[in-house]
Amino acid sequence: NAGVTQTPKFQVLKTGQSMTLQCAQDMNHNSMYWYRQDPGMGLRLIYYSASEGTTDKGEVPNGYNVSRLNKREFSLRLESAAPSQTSVYFCASIAPGGGYNEQFFGPGTRLTVL
Amino acid sequence: AQSVTQLGSHVSVSEGALVLLRCNYSSSVPPYLFWYVQYPNQGLQLLLKYTSAATLVKGINGFEAEFKKSETSFHLTKPSAHMSDAAEYFCAVSEWTGNQFYFGTGTSLTVIP
Numbered sequence: 001n002a003g004v005t006q007t008p009k010f011q012v013l014k015t016g017q018s019m020t021l022q023c024a025q026d027m028n029h030n031s032m033y034w035y036r037q038d039p040g041m042g043l044r045l046i047y048y049s050a051s052e053g054t055t056d057k058g059e060v061p062n063g064y065n066v067s068r069l070n071k072r073e074f075s076l077r078l079e080s081a082a083p084s085q086t087s088v089y090f091c092a093s094i095a096p097g098g099g100y101n102e103q104f105f106g107p108g109t110r111l112t113v114l
Numbered sequence: 115a116q117s118v119t120q121l122g123s124h125v126s127v128s129e130g131a132l133v134l135l136r137c138n139y140s141s142s143v144p145p146y147l148f149w150y151v152q153y154p155n156q157g158l159q160l161l162l163k164y165t166s167a168a169t170l171v172k173g174i175n176g177f178e179a180e181f182k183k184s185e186t187s188f189h190l191t192k193p194s195a196h197m198s199d200a201a202e203y204f205c206a207v208s209e210w211t212g213n214q215f216y217f218g219t220g221t222s223l224t225v226i227p
Contacts, residue, residue, distance in 0.1 A: 004157075031213050040123065042204060042219040043158075050213045058214070090157055094213075100165055102148055103215060105157035 002026055004106035006091050012112045013081045021076040021109050023091030031094045032074040033103065034058075034066060036087040043090065049074055081113045116141055116207045120218035128226045133177075133192040135221045137205030140186065145207040147188040148215075149179055152202040161203070164188060175199070200225045 007022045025032065030051045035043040045058030049068040063085060065077045074093075078085060088110050092103040121136040139145060146165050150158040162173025169181045175198075179190045188205060205218040 033215075035217075040219060042120075043217040045214065048213060092158075100146055100208075102160040102163055103158075105150075105159070107157045108155075 004091055004093055004104050006089075006106035006109050008109060009107065010110045012114065013078075014114050015082060017081050017113075018077065018079050019081065019111075020078075021089055021091075021111075022073070023075065023106060024073045025091075025093040025104070026072065027093060027095070027104065028071070029093035029104070030071070030096050032068065033092040033094075034064075034074070034076045035090045035092065036060065036085075037090060037108075038087050046076065046089075081111075083113045085111065086113045087111060116145060116209065116216040118205050118207055118216050118218040120203075120205050120221050122221055123219065124222045124224070126224040126226055127195045129197055130194050133190070133195045133199065133223065135190040135203050135205075135223065137179075137188045137190065137218060138186055139188065139205075139207045141207065141209075145209050147179075147181060148206040148208070149173065149177070149188075149190050150204045150206060152204065152220075154201075158204060161190070195223075195225045197225050197227065199223060 004025045033048040034046040044060045047066040049055045052071045067075045088108050091106040095101045117140045119138045148163045149161040152158045162171045164181045172178045177192045204220050208215045
């Protein structure tokens with residue numbers, strides 16, 4: 001049982017390049033989330049998916065797209081990276097029951113955009 | 115939308131001293147409340163959560179938190195700090211029916227030997 005896995009762990013991009021961050025969970029969770037973590041700002045929600053086939057915007061969705069490929073996988077795409085997207089990105093999932101349950105987090109992807 | 119305030123972005127305590135990390139939330143309805151810990155270069159791990167049962171919640175590693183509705187607070191405490199407690203701590207809230215979680219800006223705990 002690996003929990004929540006993320007790839008890659010580190011990435012350096014040039015401004016304007018695109019990339020996809022991958023996330024997978026093996027806990028049969030319905031809901032999955034993408035956050036970014038910046039110093040002094042805590043975690044901010046980018047997108048979430050309450051169930052397979054649905055996605056919703058969070059607090060800071062601009063510049064990102066997501067795909068809920070299946071129940072296990074939830075990817076985050078940067079179409080044209082900007083230096084403001086330099087951050088640590090975390091994927092999380094939650095068991096059915098919604099806000100009652102805690103989120104399980106992946107180890108993060110550290111992205112630098114030059 | 116909910117909001118979470120963590121007073122003090124950096125807290126330093128001596129080893130063996132009391133740890134107190136503060137969290138206040140804004141909600142007219144008591145939400146679900148969580149404390150997470152993040153060690154360097156790792157993801158977040160759950161320390162404890164409040165889900166409307168006992169107001170004093172005990173978590174892992176000797177931490178506990180008390181839900182006080184009148185003060186809209188959920189402060190985290192540990193009687194005696196250990197060097198291994200040095201980490202970033204996040205308070206989070208979620209709503210009874212929603213799928214969204216709202217995080218505070220975090221408190222970095224330093225333990226001085």
